[in-house]
Amino acid sequence: MSRHDALWRDFLGDGRRLVESCNPMEVSGRLTRINGLVMEAAGIKLPLGSGCRILVPGGGAVEAEVVGFNGDKLYMMPTDDVFGLAPGARVLPMEVGVPRLVPGKRIGPRRRAADRAKHLPVGDALLGRVVDGAGRPLDGQGPLATQETRSLQGRPINPLARAPIAQPLDVGIRAINALLTVGRGQRLGLFAGSGVGKSVLIGMMARYTEAEVIVVGLIGERGREVKEFIEQILGEAGLARAVVVAAPADTSPLMRLQGAAYATAIAEHFRDQGRQVLLIMDSLTRYAMAQRELALAIGEPPVTRGYPPSVFARLPQLVERAGNGVEGGGSITAFYTVLAEGDDQQDPIADSARAILDGHIVLSRTLADQGHYPAIDVEQSISRAMTSLIGTNQLRLIRQFKALYSRYHRSRDLISVGAYSAGADPELDRAVAAYPSMAQFLQQDLNAPAHFDDAVSQLEAILSGAGEP
Numbered sequence: 001m002s003r004h005d006a007l008w009r010d011f012l013g014d015g016r017r018l019v020e021s022c023n024p025m026e027v028s029g030r031l032t033r034i035n036g037l038v039m040e041a042a043g044i045k046l047p048l049g050s051g052c053r054i055l056v057p058g059g060g061a062v063e064a065e066v067v068g069f070n071g072d073k074l075y076m077m078p079t080d081d082v083f084g085l086a087p088g089a090r091v092l093p094m095e096v097g098v099p100r101l102v103p104g105k106r107i108g109p110r111r112r113a114a115d116r117a118k119h120l121p122v123g124d125a126l127l128g129r130v131v132d133g134a135g136r137p138l139d140g141q142g143p144l145a146t147q148e149t150r151s152l153q154g155r156p157i158n159p160l161a162r163a164p165i166a167q168p169l170d171v172g173i174r175a176i177n178a179l180l181t182v183g184r185g186q187r188l189g190l191f192a193g194s195g196v197g198k199s200v201l202i203g204m205m206a207r208y209t210e211a212e213v214i215v216v217g218l219i220g221e222r223g224r225e226v227k228e229f230i231e232q233i234l235g236e237a238g239l240a241r242a243v244v245v246a247a248p249a250d251t252s253p254l255m256r257l258q259g260a261a262y263a264t265a266i267a268e269h270f271r272d273q274g275r276q277v278l279l280i281m282d283s284l285t286r287y288a289m290a291q292r293e294l295a296l297a298i299g300e301p302p303v304t305r306g307y308p309p310s311v312f313a314r315l316p317q318l319v320e321r322a323g324n325g326v327e328g329g330g331s332i333t334a335f336y337t338v339l340a341e342g343d344d345q346q347d348p349i350a351d352s353a354r355a356i357l358d359g360h361i362v363l364s365r366t367l368a369d370q371g372h373y374p375a376i377d378v379e380q381s382i383s384r385a386m387t388s389l390i391g392t393n394q395l396r397l398i399r400q401f402k403a404l405y406s407r408y409h410r411s412r413d414l415i416s417v418g419a420y421s422a423g424a425d426p427e428l429d430r431a432v433a434a435y436p437s438m439a440q441f442l443q444q445d446l447n448a449p450a451h452f453d454d455a456v457s458q459l460e461a462i463l464s465g466a467g468e469p
Helices: 003-020 175-177 197-210 223-240 253-272 284-297 309-319 348-356 365-369 392-410 414-415 426-442 453-464
Strands: 027-036 038-042 051-055 061-070 074-078 091-093 119-121 149-151 187-192 213-219 242-247 277-284 332-337 359-362
Touching: 003 038, 003 365, 027 091, 027 213, 038 051, 051 074, 051 309, 061 253, 119 284, 149 253, 149 309, 175 392, 175 426, 187 197, 187 348, 197 213, 197 223, 197 277, 213 253, 213 284, 223 242, 242 253, 253 277, 253 284, 253 332, 284 332, 284 348, 309 348, 332 453, 392 414, 392 426, 392 453, 426 453
Parallel strands: 187 332, 187 359, 213 242, 213 277, 277 332
Antiparallel strands: 027 038, 038 074, 051 061, 051 091, 061 074, 119 149
């Protein structure tokens, strides 16, 4: 048998398997109840996570997803507006996206449940595009020119098969590069309240970070911020190598959850190709709030400040999908924004995220009010992987910098009222002399990137000017 005959035989075999997996019978149910965000259907049995269409009388359909069941009743959450639905509307299951048959490209069997979940488009055609949580373009540039799809439910990676975090990553932010060194494949949280400068900081990272592909997930934020982030913060150069998934606050909770999963799936696709990916998700708190809305709507009891247990189960499932792949493969360096003030230790989402991430960068409102940008509080921030990424000399410089910086802030009130006299404490004298240089070092202009080697050299120059302890 020639190679040509073998290719066609495999092609026909893949087509036969795809046809056999389809249900030749049209199964349908009826809509029986709508209670807030939850719709109930009877007469149809579908697994959790399945997509379905509810026909609107007079034409059109509303897409929904199965989020629970009770006996013979299905609980569904809509992804679109439910206006126009009537009692008894037909509920039809949606077929999982069938991959396109290409001669010479084999299609593996979908044995896992994750492989039979909802599939959305991925691939290089998404670079420079803005899509919503369902993979539909929002930028008016026409349909996506790709036939590749990927399941929203990622396959878990064996933790022993992951490559360790061993290579520092230049993010273009002086304070982070020098004092909070980030490694390739690390997952960090940006903790801050509203209006402190999170969006500007992640925009600077998106433009200056050394990454082949950037995936930005704007989850639950204001719709106005989506356009501003793309045009003013990200810019044309940043958008050319980026994929933006936007699921603003006015979308349904299910669409916000799906948008976060979709952004992660796109990042996983590029990582599996061996590329270095930067994943930015704004914000993890809105993702948790969307899960809370969904869980409370189907009757799950709250346990901590109105958050049901499923919220704390979904957070690590989403975060653990990022990180390094197998040895010699690609990586996903992820930054998740978390809405919390720096000193608020009672927020359950911030506390849970702090425990599952590989470090946290806290933005201070006090510094922002003083015009100190980026408002990074280096005293409360930490990078857990930093010790394995930098040498002993830089580690010594970081300890000296933090010691002097903290010493000055502890004695700031005494200095401001004139209660301290120079010469009484040599360590405080060094801190007072070095503080203007340290404060200038921590600040950075929006359009001025600071590379890793330059940041470390400036740090060494500041401490050498302050003298040895």
